[in-house]
Amino acid sequence: MRILVIGNGGREHALVWKLAMSPRVEKIYAIPGNPGIAQLAECVDIGIGNNEALAKFAGEKGISLTVVGPEAPLANGIVDYFTGRGLKVFGPSQAAAELEGSKAFAKGLMQKYGIPTARYAVFSDPDQATAYIREHKAPIVVKADGLAAGKGVIVAMTEEEALRAVDSIMRDHTFGAAGSQVVIEEFLQGEEASLLAFTDGTTVVPMLAAQDHKRIFDGDQGPNTGGMGAYAPAPVVTAALQADIVRDILQPAVDAMRQEGRLYCGCLYAGLMITETGSKVIEFNARFGDPETQVVLPLLASDLVDIMEACVEGRLAQCEINWLNQAAVCVVMAAGGYPGDYAKGEPIRGLQAAAEEGICVFHAGTALRGDTVVTGGGRVLGVTATAETIPAAVQKAYAAVKHIDFKDVQYRKDIAYRAMNR
Template sequence: MRILVIGSGGREHALVWKLAASPRVTQIYCAPGNPGIAALAECVSIDASDIAALRQFALERQIDLTVVGPELPLMQGLADEFAAYGLKVFGPKQAAARIEGSKAFAKALMQKYNIPTAKFAVFEDIAAAMDCIRRWGAPVVVKADGLAAGKGVVVAQTVAEALDAVQTIMRDRAFGAAGNRVVIEEYMEGEEASVLAFTDGYTVVPMVAAQDHKRACDGDHGPNTGGMGAYAPAPVVTAAVRERVVREILQPVVDALRQEGCLYQGCLYAGLMITADGPKVVEFNARFGDPETQAVLPLLASDLVMIMEACVDGRLHEIDIAWADGAAVCVVAAAGGYPGPYRKGDVISGLAAAEAAGALIFHAGTAISDGKLVTSGGRVLGVTACAETIATAVDKAYRAINNINFANIHYRRDIAQRALTKARD
């Protein structure tokens, strides 16, 4: 099989790594890819949002399956375009991808089909949004409606902070057109978790539950990021909680989308809050999460190509999906200053020593300059370790990342602390 993976980050490196393990794969291409991916696939200099060029490449190389990593190509209709030319894509079509592309759409769908989520209101007018915040009080959550690279959400502890968030999103246009509307949500108490699932539009098979770490600094302080680390499995998602997530959230939303004329095929990401009343939806994503993928896929014991084909062909119910015992922990090494301004072009060293310590190194923001590996993004590397327990995996990941160096390297030192605390209690 010839496979095309679209994207250039750590998630895509993890996808390529897992796909390359399938004996059915003869060639993997990645557009545009990165230096880490280049060791496993042929990188192609086509931007992930250049749908026409990607389609032409897929036709010329007779690609059997295209796997879409980032959300933007899905929102732009890549799956629709490819399908029109008889090309198979693992990833939802444009109408179904609105589950991520518009938070207002997702909330309205959940409201219509009684899928548990926070109380919300949607506004296109700044004054009306501010009036709502004053009525509801704080803490309260303010979200840009559209895509904002995981950064368009403010969990405001005070009314003043929430009002500032509305101004930043709607007046200052910090996230561009994503801020044409805002969603105001009630604050939910609980512990967050991520449950990704494979689906063919009918059958839903959840993956091992994970937990992301959004804040930039230890102790969940600092600004929101795209994710500073993740681990799986997340103990907060017990067998009983997992069953409720499938029964009350994942299956109903896939059924709801289908009833609305949006057959969803691909990976569905449910960002959840595990509250005293049970799991509730924080957000949906229309693709694999980043960095959750770097912690979840190393635990997948089944052939990922087989699973993806079953999703695309509408026969997911025919296959069994197996998971390895143990745990995986991913620690993100970021550039100093991220998610704010950060430097690029700093030389990276120590990867061989980190791999020798037993870690998988997933490249996220790297490039080659003058023959040297250098930083080129905010999140530079994902250092993943697998072990029998979360505690052992944590130790292994940090022993590995201690070997890596570049100017102003920054990473959290408390990844998986919630799980470790639970284990001690």
């Protein structure tokens, strides 16, 4: 069969890498892809916002299954467009993807159906948002309502920081239309975890719990990023706790969406805070997490194509999903200056030297200049290692990182420190 993967980041490289392992797959196309993906798939330059051109390509190439990586095409209705033309596609519809596309919608759904989450209020007037912050004090969390590439969340430890966040989002329009509303939430104390799940709209099958590292610097210091690394399985989510999360959060969310006439099919991502009073939802995403995908998929023992087809065809309950009894760690190598302004076009050295058994170097923001791979984004590479234990995977990942270099490279030196401290 022929597969099409939409997207060009580390998540999509991991998806292509895993899908390519299926004996059922004869060819993979990626739109637009990247230099790492190009080693496994044919990359084609079509705008990922052009549903008509994407569907035309899928029809002409006889694509059996399209897998949508990023959130923007989902919010743009790619799944509805493809389905309407008889094309099989893995991902939620436009109506279902609003679970990620609008934080206000997601919070309203959770409140209506009793899904545990932080107390919150929604504002479209910056003066009212400011008054609310002054009344409730810091620490407090300010979020742009719409899609902001994982950067529209400010965990404000001081009142001044929270007020600046409102000004930035609502008055300076830092995130454009995504900031026309803000969601302001209580600050939750605990440990974060990500639990992704496969779903066909009725059945929910969790993947292995992972933990992302959002802040740019060691010790969780500095501004939030799209994610500086991850590891799985996250020991904070025990087998018993995972069962509780499926029962109290993931299954109710999928059931709620179905009851709202928004059948949710694809990958559902729950960003969680594990508090003393139980797990609470920080956010839902309507797709695979990045960089969590780079640590979860290397531990999947089953055929990803079979699972995705079962989701699309509504028969996930009959699908057996198995996992390796191993650990995976991903260290993100980022451009100097990220998550602020950063340079592009810096040559990357040592990619071949880093490649060994049990190591995957997933390309997140790279480009080609002639035959040379150069930096092309803020998060440049995700260096992932698998091993028997988390400490062994950490050692292996950082040994691989040492082989790779580019100008002003930055990366965290403490990925998986919480697991190590246990």
